[in-house]
Amino acid sequence: MPKKVNYTLKLSLSTRGVDTINAVxxxxxxxxxxxxxxxxxxxxxxxxxxxxxxxxxLRPLSFLFFINVVLLGMRFFWVPRNLVRIFYVSAxxxxxxxxLSRLPNWFISLNWLVIFMHAGLYYVICREFxxxxxxxxxxxxxxATSFSGYFLGHAALLVLNGxxxxxxxxxxxxxxxxxxxxxxxxxxxxxxxxxxxxxxxxLLALGPYVTLGTCQSGSFxxxxxxxxxxxxxxxxxxxxxxxxxxxxxxxxxxxxGFGLDRALSVSLWVMACxxxxxxxxxxxxGQYYVVLEEIEWEGRLSSGNERAPEDAE
Numbered sequence: 475m476p477k478k479v480n481y482t483l484k485l486s487l488s489t490r491g492v493d494t495i496n497a498v499x500x501x502x503x504x505x506x507x508x509x510x511x512x513x514x515x516x517x518x519x520x521x522x523x524x525x526x527x528x529x530x531x532l533r534p535l536s537f538l539f540f541i542n543v544v545l546l547g548m549r550f551f552w553v554p555r556n557l558v559r560i561f562y563v564s565a566x567x568x569x570x571x572x573x574l575s576r577l578p579n580w581f582i583s584l585n586w587l588v589i590f591m592h593a594g595l596y597y598v599i600c601r602e603f604x605x606x607x608x609x610x611x612x613x614x615x616x617x618a619t620s621f622s623g624y625f626l627g628h629a630a631l632l633v634l635n636g637x638x639x640x641x642x643x644x645x646x647x648x649x650x651x652x653x654x655x656x657x658x659x660x661x662x663x664x665x666x667x668x669x670x671x672x673x674x675x676x677l678l679a680l681g682p683y684v685t686l687g688t689c690q691s692g693s694f695x696x697x698x699x700x701x702x703x704x705x706x707x708x709x710x711x712x713x714x715x716x717x718x719x720x721x722x723x724x725x726x727x728x729x730x731g732f733g734l735d736r737a738l739s740v741s742l743w744v745m746a747c748x749x750x751x752x753x754x755x756x757x758x759x760g761q762y763y764v765v766l767e768e769i770e771w772e773g774r775l776s777s778g779n780e781r782a783p784e785d786a787e
Contacts, residue, residue, distance in 0.1 A: 492561070495586060496554050502593035503551055506600035510543055513604035516611050535738065536610050538745035539624070543603045545752035546596065546628070552763050553592045553635070556642055556665065557585050562767035563646050576649075588638050595631040602627055621741050625683060628748055629676040636672035639665045667759050675751035679744045681718025 517540050564576045602624040609620055643665035722743050 492554060492558055495557070495589060499554055499589055499593050500551065502590070502597055503547065506593075506597040507547055509597070509600035509604045510547065513543075513600075513607040514540065516604075516607040532610060532616070532738070535742050535745060536607070538742070538749060539603060539606055542628070542745060542748045542752065543600060545749070545756070546599065546631070549752060549755055549763075550592060550596055550631070550635070554589055555767075556639055557582075557589065558767055559665075560585070560642055560645065563649060567649060585638075588634070591634060592631065595627060595634065599624060599627040599631065616738075621744075625680065625741075625744050629680050632672040632676040632748075632751065636669045636676070640669035640673075643669060668755065671751060671754050671758075675747050675754075678718055679747035679751075682722040682740045683744050685719045 517536060560577070567576060606621060606624060609616060646665070722740070
């Protein structure tokens, strides 16, 4: 006689809806990388090995453009995982209650919007990269304004990401503080490092660039002409664009101006700061790109024929 089989219904909730966000985000990022591949073909065939005479002094700069846009894509493919981290923290605080009741709907929707803004900005940056590679390979006359679209897009993406991750890190620190007081230790991820690195490097990069239009004679002459007892005192604030430009001019003078005119040497500075940003990111927080959080709530619903444990005695 066959034995009676008792069935147990297993129910689960998860945050796999984030996979849809990941798919749409990855699609837009892939569109941007398509532009990079097209621009890379121009970079390799016409600029790197093409022997165009006019590109000679700009070859290091074009190489920095190529490296920066590739490293930026590697880093920002993982942007949606920051939202998953917040879901994980919210679930960690109340593991017995499935769902994300601690997070208001507007908060989740706002983060979706910010994530897609990341993808849109990266696509714009990739388009600018392709445009710059076309200019470099076409013997067109170039100046610092030729790169302004890329510079501003790259810096805007870093600032957006830095402010957003900083906000999420503050939220995580605030909600985990009670458990810290109880002696429970929670490792804060690399969000603080990402935020500070992105904001600091974008400021370092754009400092000399934004003062270039108003300070053609050099930062020391412009600084001496300022009324430091009045409105010009803001130029002495730490990390102000003027003081960063002074740092740049000191370094450029020590290296002989990089062998370029002032406008193009400033462009080289900007790209070097962007490269520093990516290197610091990957070298200090590389583990956070592979160690990801997963959230799933599991429950079991027994069949009506199954007796409770206390009734079986």
